[in-house]
Amino acid sequence: MKALIGLAAAAVLALTAGGIKAAIPGGPTGPEPTEGAATRVRVTAVVDGDTIRVETLGGRQLGRVRLLGIDAPEVAHPPTPAECYADQATDLLEELAPVGSTVQLVTDSGQPDRDRYDRLLRYVDHDDVDVAHELLARGAARRYEAAQDLAREDSYAAAADDAQEAPRGLWGTC
Structure with a gap:
């Protein structure tokens, strides 16, 4: 028994x-994770190097969007100073997804809809450019280690590795 x-x-x-x-x-x-729905929205603000605020094209506020797969240096949160390369990462995100521009938000089946801060988790594409990939390629962000199960993981890993080996952006400065 x-x-x-x-x-x-x-x-x-x-x-x-x-x-x-x-x-x-x-x-x-x-x-395998796949890309999902794409939604066109307007950028209303760049919060830092990996977060934007958006609204629908009709003007309804959707809140903050955290770019999937990346982690940019933290901006200042007094009394804590900004991390090395935070300002440059924020400036580059502003260049890649300017306030007032229309971007595509794309979901990923391997990721939750929102993070613990209630931010939407999305890929952000502007003018056929994957914004997070470009931030990684220029060394303005690191891969977000907790989010490796991404549809775009292979290209993100390659971009981050190339930037680190170059060393571009924060990899050559910090």
Whole structure:
């Protein structure tokens, strides 16, 4: 009887572990993350090197959008000073997605809709340029290590590696 209970427990554990593994997007048995819906919006503000504010084309505020896959240096939050290269990263984001411009927000099936700060998590494309990819390529941001299960992960990793090896942007300054 003990052997039968032990066998049943092992089977449940194996099924549970397999179920968890299968549910992880991009895992060995899970689906690869894909890009989803694209929505055209207007940029109303650049908050820092990886966050913008947007509104619908009709003028309804949608709030803050955190660019997927990147982590830019933090701007000053007194009394904490800005991190090295924060101002340059913010300026570059303003150049790539200017206030008043229309951008595409694109979802990723491997990522939640919002982060813990209630920001939308999206790819941001402007004039056929992936803004986060360009920030990585110019060394204005690092890859966001917690978000490696991305549809655009391969191109982001390559851009970040190239910038670091160059060394461009923060990699040559900080």
